[in-house]
Amino acid sequence: MDKDGVVNLAPFSFFNVFSSNPPVIVFSPARKGRDNTLKHTLENLKEVPECVVNIVSYDCLQQMVLSSLEYPKGINELEKAGLTAVESSTVGPPRVGESPMQLECKVIDIKTLGTEGGAGNLIFCEVLKMHVRKDVLDDQGWIDPRKIDLVGRMGGAWYVRAQGEALFEVQSDVSKPGVGFESLPMETRSSHILTGNQLGLLASVTEIPDETEVNSFKLEHLSEVFIEHQDTPRILLDALHKKAAECIERSDLRNAWNCILAFNS
Numbered sequence: 001m002d003k004d005g006v007v008n009l010a011p012f013s014f015f016n017v018f019s020s021n022p023p024v025i026v027f028s029p030a031r032k033g034r035d036n037t038l039k040h041t042l043e044n045l046k047e048v049p050e051c052v053v054n055i056v057s058y059d060c061l062q063q064m065v066l067s068s069l070e071y072p073k074g075i076n077e078l079e080k081a082g083l084t085a086v087e088s089s090t091v092g093p094p095r096v097g098e099s100p101m102q103l104e105c106k107v108i109d110i111k112t113l114g115t116e117g118g119a120g121n122l123i124f125c126e127v128l129k130m131h132v133r134k135d136v137l138d139d140q141g142w143i144d145p146r147k148i149d150l151v152g153r154m155g156g157a158w159y160v161r162a163q164g165e166a167l168f169e170v171q172s173d174v175s176k177p178g179v180g181f182e183s184l185p186m187e188t189r190s191s192h193i194l195t196g197n198q199l200g201l202l203a204s205v206t207e208i209p210d211e212t213e214v215n216s217f218k219l220e221h222l223s224e225v226f227i228e229h230q231d232t233p234r235i236l237l238d239a240l241h242k243k244a245a246e247c248i249e250r251s252d253l254r255n256a257w258n259c260i261l262a263f264n265s
Helices: 040-047 058-067 196-203 211-221 223-229 233-249 253-261
Strands: 015-020 023-027 050-054 101-112 121-132 151-155 158-161
Touching (some): 023 101, 040 050, 050 121, 196 233, 196 253, 233 253
Antiparallel strands (some): 015 023, 023 121, 050 101, 101 121, 151 158
8 A cells, every 4th residue: 555545456476485484475566668667566665565465366366367457546456356355454455355365564675676677676575464264274274275276377368277187296205315316327317218207206216226126126027028128228228218117107116216227238
């Protein structure tokens, strides 16, 4: 809001969380590329260094787009977009009732990155209070990405919806460093069968099978492959990498390693 208490609402693609303790978010109202004018958000924050960051879910996507239109200064975009103003607890600007998550913030710094059209102005905000709707939480009280149904801007008129097949989990134990890419055989690192993601999974293991285990696996599971391709090492290598890829798809990284180590260059 400005010094007269007039509310302004605007969407920002350039936004992220940069600290959790203290909780700090940063967003950037850039100078307009067409005429190098400043956005009302930046002008208002210099007058009243408080704001509310309202996370956008798919349900209010089109209303968010409405708030992006260039209304004259002094026009309340919440009203134009048909959104509900909810009184904040710690700051003057209201929250957006339709948003599943709202962050009440105070501005702690503004960093100007340039004076030409398109130059950003980084707004550093400390989060004073966070509001999260209960219906987007899971049984443990964490935000469920499938329930909150967020959208993000990819550029221009393109957006992405964090729902359905777009959502996936990546399992990683940061307390146990993996063996790394340098532990993969050279012919595996240059494989045209295994993808970068598959090689990354192989490099994430904390222990590599020893020679005894590899030879045992080779005799028990790969004998036919070696007999068929014993005179064609290049084809044998590809066949072993295909076997390794099949193991990776089953989340069997141990035996994927047994497959790639079975080849002796």
